[in-house]
Amino acid sequence: MSTQLLDALTVLEKEKGIARDVIIEAIEAALVSAYKRNFNQAQNVRVDLNLDTGTMRVFARKEVVDEVFDSRLEISVPDATDINPSYEVGDVVELEVTPKDFGRIAAQTAKQVVTQRVREAERGIIYSEFVDREEDIMTGIVQRQDNRFIYVALGKIEALLPVSEQMPNETYKPHDRIKVFITKVEKTTKGPQIFVSRTHPGLLKRLFEIEVPEIFDGTVEIKSVAREAGDRSKISVHADNGEIDPVGACVGTKGARVQAIVNELKGEKIDIVQWSEDPVTFVANALSPSKVLDVQVNEEEKSTRVIVPDYQLSLAIGKRGQNARLAAKLTNWKIDIKSETDARELGLYPREESFLPEEEEYDADEPLNIDFNDQD
Structure with a gap:
């Protein structure tokens, strides 16, 4: 030798x-x-x-x-x-x-x-x-692409970003730096294969963990995420400490924290809502930014009937039903939305007793939420 x-x-x-x-x-x-x-x-x-x-x-x-x-x-x-x-x-x-x-x-x-x-x-x-970084987020550099994948360099290896995991509102060029969510790590005869995503709800969750210290240290918890990548998402948050405003923590001063995530996702709209173990309150919050008059719950079928003002009906349903669909995914409850007029005609509203809590008043100089959504 x-x-x-x-x-x-x-x-x-x-x-x-x-x-x-x-x-x-x-x-x-x-x-x-x-x-x-x-x-x-x-x-x-x-x-x-x-x-x-x-x-x-x-x-x-x-x-x-x-x-x-x-x-x-x-x-x-x-x-x-x-x-x-x-x-x-x-x-x-x-x-x-x-x-x-x-x-x-x-x-x-x-x-x-x-x-x-x-x-x-x-x-x-x-x-x-x-293999220990599955369901984690990493920053990679776009190398090249073909009809099946975009190849993203993650240090010593190229990860595969399938077409189905690419955001429809994004174009990827060589040398672009992007954050990706690692969905799967496989050991093959040709070496390890790493699959990543830009559309996975986990990407949104990890981005909030990076931008919001309160989430990273566990003070604020993300309870659920519903996402239609590239268009709109909803997340629900909760804090055990009643003195902490979880929504405000995620929004940040003048919306700086959530805006950083919106920018990373190329303008994807994000609703941040307060989680509640009470389905009435949670469903009403999830339909933000629309106003809700009443939520009627069917525990056996795990479904709800939501009454909204007539002028808020299109906002509650959203474009192509998106707002209602995301709210249902976020809460894991079926949601049937009816206008106030239709509900009155059917004798569904008003009820003798409504379980929807009264709206809290917030200081106008210290907004609870900053909405980056269209009003449609």
């Missing part, structure tokens, strides 16, 4: 993070293969590498037997005791069989095998690094 190869071991260990033992094991396996192939040998051999001197020796391993049937694998008791009188039947004798020109042949033959083993070790390290 040349001193250059020893230097290479040190470089690979430092730069690639691959343990020296892994590389040495790969080299030894390669040298065994090279010896058998180039010298047409079928015997059991072991390669000994001396890292101090940079030399390598090949030893044939033969079992001591009473009667020899295959001289490549076995050695008789008399021959074994001539080498060392202590050998007995069943012991293994090692005889040096290093060819004179073995170094040159081994270097040529082993190169491909060593490279493959090093590549496999690198893949294992990358897989171990990323």
